[in-house]
Amino acid sequence: MGDVFKLPVSTDLIGRILDGAGRPRDGGPDIVADEKADIIGAAINPYSRRSPHDFIQTGISAIDCCTSLVRGQKLPIFSASGLPHNDIALQIARQAKLTGSDEEFIVVFCAMGITAEEYNFFRADLERTGALENAVLFVNLADDPAVERIITPRLALTAAEYLAFEKDYHVLVIYTDMTNYCDALRQIGAAREEVPGRRGYPGYMYTDLAMLYERAGLVKGKKGSITQFPILTMPGDDITHPIPDLSGYITEGQIVISRELHQQGIYPPINVLPSLSRLMGSCIGEKTTREDHKSVSDQMYAAYAQGRELRGLVAIVGEDALNERDKQLLEFSGVFEDKFLRQSRDENRSIEETLDLCWTLMARIDTKYLVRLDQKWIDKYHPENRK
Amino acid sequence: MKNEGLIYRISGPVVTAIDMKAAMYDVVRVGTEGLMGEVIELHGDKAVIQVYEDTSGIRPGEIVINTGETLSVSLGPGLLTQIYDGIQRPLPTLEKEMGVFLTRGVDADAFDLEKIWTFEPQVSVGDTIVGGQVVGHVQETDTIVHKIMAVPGAGGVVKSIESGDFNVTQTICTFEDGSDMQMMQKWPVRTPRPYQQKYPPVIPLITGMRILDFLFPLAKGGAAGIPGPFGSGKTVTQQSLAKYSDAQLVVYIGCGERGNEMTEVLDEFPHLIDPNTGKPLMERTVMIANTSNMPVAAREASVYTGITIAEYYRDMGYDVALMADSTSRWAEAMREISSRLEEMPGEEGYPAYLSTRIAEFYERAGRVETLNGEDGSITVIGAVSPPGGDISEPVSQGTLRIVKVFWGLDAGLARQRHFPAINWLNSYSLYPQSLDQWFRDNIAQDFPEIRTELSGLLQIESELQEIVQLVGSDALPVDQQLTLEVARMIREYFLQQNGFHEVDAYCDINLQYKMAKAILAFQESAKSAMASGSQLGDVVNVPSRSDLMRGRLNKGYIDTIDDMVKTMLAEIAATVEEN
Ligand SMILES: Nc1ncnc2c1ncn2[C@@H]1O[C@H](COP(=O)(O)OP(=O)(O)OP(=O)(O)O)[C@@H](O)[C@H]1O
Numbered sequence: 021m022g023d024v025f026k027l028p029v030s031t032d033l034i035g036r037i038l039d040g041a042g043r044p045r046d047g048g049p050d051i052v053a054d055e056k057a058d059i060i061g062a063a064i065n066p067y068s069r070r071s072p073h074d075f076i077q078t079g080i081s082a083i084d085c086c087t088s089l090v091r092g093q094k095l096p097i098f099s100a101s102g103l104p105h106n107d108i109a110l111q112i113a114r115q116a117k118l119t120g121s122d123e124e125f126i127v128v129f130c131a132m133g134i135t136a137e138e139y140n141f142f143r144a145d146l147e148r149t150g151a152l153e154n155a156v157l158f159v160n161l162a163d164d165p166a167v168e169r170i171i172t173p174r175l176a177l178t179a180a181e182y183l184a185f186e187k188d189y190h191v192l193v194i195y196t197d198m199t200n201y202c203d204a205l206r207q208i209g210a211a212r213e214e215v216p217g218r219r220g221y222p223g224y225m226y227t228d229l230a231m232l233y234e235r236a237g238l239v240k241g242k243k244g245s246i247t248q249f250p251i252l253t254m255p256g257d258d259i260t261h262p263i264p265d266l267s268g269y270i271t272e273g274q275i276v277i278s279r280e281l282h283q284q285g286i287y288p289p290i291n292v293l294p295s296l297s298r299l300m301g302s303c304i305g306e307k308t309t310r311e312d313h314k315s316v317s318d319q320m321y322a323a324y325a326q327g328r329e330l331r332g333l334v335a336i337v338g339e340d341a342l343n344e345r346d347k348q349l350l351e352f353s354g355v356f357e358d359k360f361l362r363q364s365r366d367e368n369r370s371i372e373e374t375l376d377l378c379w380t381l382m383a384r385i386d387t388k389y390l391v392r393l394d395q396k397w398i399d400k401y402h403p404e405n406r407k
Numbered sequence: 408m409k410n411e412g413l414i415y416r417i418s419g420p421v422v423t424a425i426d427m428k429a430a431m432y433d434v435v436r437v438g439t440e441g442l443m444g445e446v447i448e449l450h451g452d453k454a455v456i457q458v459y460e461d462t463s464g465i466r467p468g469e470i471v472i473n474t475g476e477t478l479s480v481s482l483g484p485g486l487l488t489q490i491y492d493g494i495q496r497p498l499p500t501l502e503k504e505m506g507v508f509l510t511r512g513v514d515a516d517a518f519d520l521e522k523i524w525t526f527e528p529q530v531s532v533g534d535t536i537v538g539g540q541v542v543g544h545v546q547e548t549d550t551i552v553h554k555i556m557a558v559p560g561a562g563g564v565v566k567s568i569e570s571g572d573f574n575v576t577q578t579i580c581t582f583e584d585g586s587d588m589q590m591m592q593k594w595p596v597r598t599p600r601p602y603q604q605k606y607p608p609v610i611p612l613i614t615g616m617r618i619l620d621f622l623f624p625l626a627k628g629g630a631a632g633i634p635g636p637f638g639s640g641k642t643v644t645q646q647s648l649a650k651y652s653d654a655q656l657v658v659y660i661g662c663g664e665r666g667n668e669m670t671e672v673l674d675e676f677p678h679l680i681d682p683n684t685g686k687p688l689m690e691r692t693v694m695i696a697n698t699s700n701m702p703v704a705a706r707e708a709s710v711y712t713g714i715t716i717a718e719y720y721r722d723m724g725y726d727v728a729l730m731a732d733s734t735s736r737w738a739e740a741m742r743e744i745s746s747r748l749e750e751m752p753g754e755e756g757y758p759a760y761l762s763t764r765i766a767e768f769y770e771r772a773g774r775v776e777t778l779n780g781e782d783g784s785i786t787v788i789g790a791v792s793p794p795g796g797d798i799s800e801p802v803s804q805g806t807l808r809i810v811k812v813f814w815g816l817d818a819g820l821a822r823q824r825h826f827p828a829i830n831w832l833n834s835y836s837l838y839p840q841s842l843d844q845w846f847r848d849n850i851a852q853d854f855p856e857i858r859t860e861l862s863g864l865l866q867i868e869s870e871l872q873e874i875v876q877l878v879g880s881d882a883l884p885v886d887q888q889l890t891l892e893v894a895r896m897i898r899e900y901f902l903q904q905n906g907f908h909e910v911d912a913y914c915d916i917n918l919q920y921k922m923a924k925a926i927l928a929f930q931e932s933a934k935s936a937m938a939s940g941s942q943l944g945d946v947v948n949v950p951s952r953s954d955l956m957r958g959r960l961n962k963g964y965i966d967t968i969d970d971m972v973k974t975m976l977a978e979i980a981a982t983v984e985e986n
Pocket residue numbers: 268269270297298299635636637638639640641642643644664792821826827828904905906907
């Protein structure tokens with residue numbers, strides 16, 4: 021990439037499908053450029069950033085309650101092959117909005133090395149729901165050249181930056197699949213006979229990924245924003261593999277998809293325990309979501325974590341050995357998965373609905389065991405007190 | 408050969424120029440855009456240059472100009488409250504020149520050269536001044552007096568000395584030999600500043616984090632490593648240290664990490680008050696932000712820029728704390744440059760000199776007698792980001808060989824939301840021996856013994872836990888069940904400390920001691936109550952114990968804790984009579 025590659029940018033990009041090198045693949049005309057932008061993208065001066073703090077409601081309870089997404093955040097999905105990460109991404113693309121606002125996102129969709137079948141699935145869904153009109157697609161398929169795959173996310177981000185920072189749009193960039201991108205990076209490194217790093221990936225992969233992920237954010241003096249939602253599949257379901265590992269070191273948290281939950285038939289199979297949104301603290305609470313959000317989220321998490329742990333113990337000592345508190349927590353962990361996690365692919369829960377649901381479910385546990393809930397929220401929101 | 412050459416080859420941040428006269432570490436301007444670089448290797452008329460800005464788009468044949476200066480840090484009043492990139496360009500100035508995106512080829516002074524400071528001399532005409540000696544001072548911020556020192560190696564007999572308002576480039580002192588000095592001086596970035604001698608570290612750096620101060624204390628002038636997988640709390644810990652530790656000055660290096668984290672510090676620090684001085688934290692802070700997407704060569708330099716600034720304030724007699732987040736990114740920058748130089752790779756592709764560089768860096772920590780006879784220190788705390796969280800890799804190992812404090816972050820604890828997620832079983836500090844006298848004299852005579860008791864209980868807990876995993880806790884004898892309760896109290900009440908809690912994020916060292924004593928008092932009274940027939944369940948569930956534990960989240964706890972402990976002990980004693 022020694023030479024600087026440029027992308028013609030204009031708001032005409034919205035609604036278009038381009039290939040991995042920026043050429044139309046929807047049969048439409050060439051993009052008439054307002055300007056041509058360098059795709060490498062300059063780094064944002066850290067002093068010029070604005071801190072993200074606007075809560076994005078995805079309508080998915082597990083995410084909204086436990087790993088809240090913030091406008092300007094980079095929050096990846098750590099998935100694995102055969103899991104429904106694409107459905108989740110599409111559901112988020114359809115449903116994401118700011119609470120108390122009708123402002124919509126422009127979705128910049130960046131496909132890297134995915135199969136034609138996956139691509140058709142995405143495209144059909146975006147067309148069916150009308151989302152395509154508010155989207156730009158950059159598509160590099162599995163049989164397209166790997167070299168182009170290195171360029172594709174840079175094109176997508178260049179378009180995103182133009183729309184966000186020149187045209188004031190709020191942009192949601194979805195990449196799938198970062199693993200294919202990293203494999204292309206490895207392939208090219210090998211062809212150049214570079215000294216390989218861990219598992220054959222180039223030593224500079226951290227920096228290379230940072231050059232993509234760090235293009236998320238908000239900057240002073242500009243209204244728009246770039247939120248990134250990268251999807252990656254963990255080879256061998258291994259979270260310590262260099263691809264999820266280096267990503268996790270750069271992104272602001274991660275949403276982890278669980279094969280176990282998927283096999284139990286739960287959609288979306290999000291394991292909240294290893295999931296984290298590092299910016300959550302800045303976007304939840306009285307002014308943005310609801311005053312009890314933090315307390316509820318901590319309690320849901322703690323109760324579920326304890327319940328899950330008890331499953332292991334019960335397998336050894338049997339359920340009879342549990343005391344009353346442990347029995348309730350164990351039961352709760354099942355309900356958590358069945359009622360809280362589980363929702364349908366077109367079920368769009370508001371944050372109030374999600375939090376109310378949490379209270380309904382937590383009410384199955386004796387209040388004296390709900391030590392992470394503030395008394396004032398119990399008085400106000402506990403179903404018994406609301407009657 | 409002349410001071411100009413031509414670009415011959417470009418490999419990422421490494422550019423080779425030919426036909427140019429140069430010395431090692433000369434600063435050069437590369438290409439038509441004049442990108443800043445530094446000569447790092449010489450082969451005849453070939454100079455290998457590390458370029459501190461993005462090199463994409465520059466081409467062979469473009470010009471390279473040697474400035475003849477060595478890469479150095481500007482030192483003088485105006486450093487504090489600044490935020491720099493890795494090569495000491497102030498980010499606010501870059502914003503003014505370039506807008507919100509960092510472009511290339513812009514030069515910027517490290518601080519305002521025009522700003523007027525009121526200089527108060529401390530020497531007189533005829534005095535003999537040696538390098539490092541203080542000739543006067545200015546009030547840099549509310550809390551920090553900036554001492555103006557002769558450059559190490561310079562000095563002479565004072566011919567004239569000024570007093571009053573000057574900017575940093577005006578002459579404030581002349582010497583008989585015709586030399587003179589200004590308030591600003593330059594120092595080569597890769598050369599440690601000299602001092603007279605190193606002292607043994609005997610004073611702790613009090614951090615306000617209980618697990619650190621109590622169990623794994625760090626000395627002023629010591630060095631600590633914080634390795635941990637992603638999301639385990641390296642940055643939160645480093646930021647807490649920057650906020651609350653009792654260093655007089657903080658140099659915070661964001662080395663190859665996230666932009667938003669630096670923004671957070673910038674947003675927060677001006678509004679936060681230093682618990683030790685009552686002044687805004689920003690007034691004692693210098694920040695260096697070379698984020699992961701900024702040029703890697705400048706990332707490599709950022710660590711040296713930071714430590715040189717730290718040494719400069721140490722030389723004034725201050726206790727400086729330096730945080731580097733993350734040293735792994737620094738090591739990776741070295742690796743990348745090394746591979747561009749086609750050096751023989753060592754372990755995991757890192758250059759063979761990696762561990763030497765790490766050791767040299769941490770060796771710049773220390774408590775010293777400065778050239779002017781003051782006592783100053785630099786405490787270095789380096790985050791390490793091992794791939795996959797596995798610390799058998801070269802950067803972690805190179806760090807652990809040299810630092811005396813290891814705060815090991817644990818993914819499992821982070822997942823349980825036990826913060827700070829520092830593993831109390833495998834972390835260590837080698838300083839207690841030299842610090843214990845200080846703790847005895849300043850906090851409590853039995854401080855070291857209390858520490859030993861707490862860590863002993865945690866050790867026993869981990870052994871008992873193995874049994875509990877197999878048979879459940881009810882199968883243990885009651886005295887061991889009590890031990891588990893006490894250990895749980897240590898973990899949940901003492902070790903856990905939310906870095907974002909408005910009250911508990913910082914805990915006074917005297918309060919830490921009271922809390923530790925409260926735990927042991929609970930244990931003691933529970934034991935004797937149970938010996939007199941009380942039930943374990945009654946003893947652990949006395950309501951005043953949870954009041955005591957929750958109390959730490961309230962302001963003024965240090966004033967109420969003694970009474971709360973008394974109430975708890977009385978309630979526990981009362982369980983005997985109920986039986
Ligand atoms: N002391 C603490 N108190 C409360 N929360 C904490 C604490 N330490 C860590 N956390 C939580 O863990 C998250 C991750 O911490 P942090 O950003 O410090 O990790 P890190 O080790 O620096 O990760 P990375 O290597 O990816 O930069 C924080 O966003 C916060 O939610």
